[in-house]
Amino acid sequence: MSDKKRNVPVLRFNGFSDAWEQRKLGDMGKTFAGLSGKTKEDFGHGNAKYVTYMNVFSNPVSNHKMVESVEIDTKQQQVQYGDVFFTTSSETPEEVGMSSVWLENIKNVYLNSFCFGYRPTAIFAPYYLAFMLRSPILRKKFMLLAQGISRYNISKNKVMDIQVLIPALTEQKKIGAFFQHLDNTIALHQRKLDALKQMKKGFLQQLFPENGEKLPRVRFTGFQEEWEQRKLGDMGKTFAGLSGKTKEDFGHGNAKYVTYMNVFSNPVSNHKMVESVEIDTKQQQVQYGDVFFTTSSETPEEVGMSSVWLENIKNVYLNSFCFGYRPTAIFAPYYLAFMLRSPILRKKFMLLAQGISRYNISKNKVMDIQVLIPALTEQKKIGAFFQHLDNTIALYQYKLDQLNILKKACLQNMFI
Template sequence: MKDNQAKYPQLRFKGFTDPWEQRKLGKMGYTFTGLSGKTKEDFGHGNAKFVTYMNVFSSPVSNSEMVENVEVDSKQHQVEYGDVFFTTSSETPQEVGMSSVWLETAENIYLNSFCFGYHPMVEFDPYYLAFMLRSPVIRKKFMLLAQGISRYNISKNKVMEMLVPVPEIVEQQKIGSFFKQLDDTITLHQRKLAKLKELKQGYLQKLFPKNGSKFPQLRFAGFADAWEQRKLGAITDSFSGGTPTAGKAEYYGGEIPFIRSGEISSDSTELFITDAGLNNSSAKMVGIGDILYALYGATSGETSISRINGAINQAILAIRPTKGDDPYMIVQWLKKQKETIISTYLQGGQGNLSGSIVKDLLITLPKNKDEQAKVGSFFKQLDQTITLHQRKLEKLQELKKGYLKRCFADS
């Protein structure tokens, strides 16, 4: 494909109709290397800083605070405003060549040794450059350049041969500003979500008694009695499910949602089974409001209130209170105790939990069911708020993905 070949993006701002050029990166700037000739004794102190690998990997625009100390060295290349950093290797081809633009003017800032830098010699809007290099059309090109088996690498010479879309600077500024505002909105929602989760963790510590105590630090007005400790199995009934025989077409594709351990918090499932699949297996039906507890694999110890009427497999334990205890409060206690349960019963975080282990757990709850309902309702509302913010964040992230696909011309 010839350099400067004209292309048009799918989506444009009003007033822009000119074709976009496709130009080689190497014709518009030069590369430089990261830190070299250093030993571990040179790091962790000194009046200079270097941009870390994870800083480059994690964001289209580098974080000026994700830097670490190193000794000042006049032989090293200092990064400048508008420089682009590229990671040179990764464990997967999908993550190789991740880029980040530096937008600071401080002195004595270097680049880590596992990345290389690129200094543009033509006018680029830095935010356009940042998001264009992270767009699907460019990321696909980096994946094609990835070489390796267990670890993937890219050649900076090959990267410099890459064609990228270059509109006029005014259109670049429009696009860059749009994605910057979108990213700022996403960051704001991420911070709100993180604060809500932190707030919840604080309430979990204060609204439940600490180990050995019968009184929580924080209580709703009107409640003063000591809480009591009981075995979870003494106040609930529980059962696990099973999986219909794989490969039997008559067991799958029906109308019964089939809940797996990674879906206990979801309102939908990937798989559905038939009545025949349910009746000819150990799968068991659960209803909206049942407590679901993950026993196996990476999700061990996760718990949630079911949002689905469906069937569960053997990796899930369904729990139903039998003495009028509040299910939301039981769920929150299980969430609070997750790390303790995992560290107690799973060696090194490996292996599986069992129904008998969960039934023998000693749970501390108020005797007063009204207090249970107050605490359970409080956490239910807090969880709903967290879920709402999580969904808003996911929608914004999906929106950004869609715009990244449509706002940059393919080559």
């Protein structure tokens, strides 16, 4: 007999063998309404709080800091420890009926008007309940209840008819503690990743000179010389991306081209973010040390994004929505990659953006941009610093991605 037919999950902790009990949510608790009878003038002040829609939508366990002010109103239902909140409306059926469990003992806290509450009368391990209601099997049940066309709604009476499978309380606690620990680990890695990204942002600001200055605010020890100001056009030549192609020319062939999103997303190009095209001797092949620039974007903030190519691979071209720059001066490539992404350079690119609904940049204007360049030894030091920082960020991002994959798999296999 399969695990599903025996009412047990695929993945289970040792020591538990009993079948899970099937019950309706409505048999194990009662619903209550969120705030009612309010106008926009009632919000933003007062000594009470209400749990926001985005708090419920975003968190299996409610964040007690994601609340906003409202006046105390004795006619409203206060939330209690162990209450569950459900969103009643969303733009897609996949996002309707998102749940969040409240695990605080705070007076004068209400629920927003776009959600309804559920107060269990049965005893649950709260973290088990929080993650069981977010498991794929339960989310599918909520999606099937979503009604609407441009906006989807869910009936609390229908939610109360949902059948759920419940293990003994000791097993609930074990499962809940596991997901609580996993979520805490994910949150820790996310905080570390955010801190590293913030650190990188700060150093991009401070390790390159501001406008009108000839030295950066922060400098590695042992370097004292002033930086030299030069035009990009005096230190290299431009070349065009692919030309004379139609959509039928792409997706096959023994050559590759660097995609627009590769250039847009990466200070140093990712050699795996390339796509197929036929070999064409009339096209310009890219070389180690080439710099690519995007020529067009929907906002001026995103035009002229740069990426340095650090591969020695034959028959690789540049996409047609970018242009290339081949330095004739000697640069430390990682210095060049991050200097061109520094806030001071990004401001210069933004000022060159021309357009209304879509913004474009002239490569001739880009070549007129003045940049400040230190000696090669200092370039290498700065470049190595950012290379190491980016590698550390990538490592934490990988760990975070793996933890989220693990959580997804466990949500799939530890509930029925």
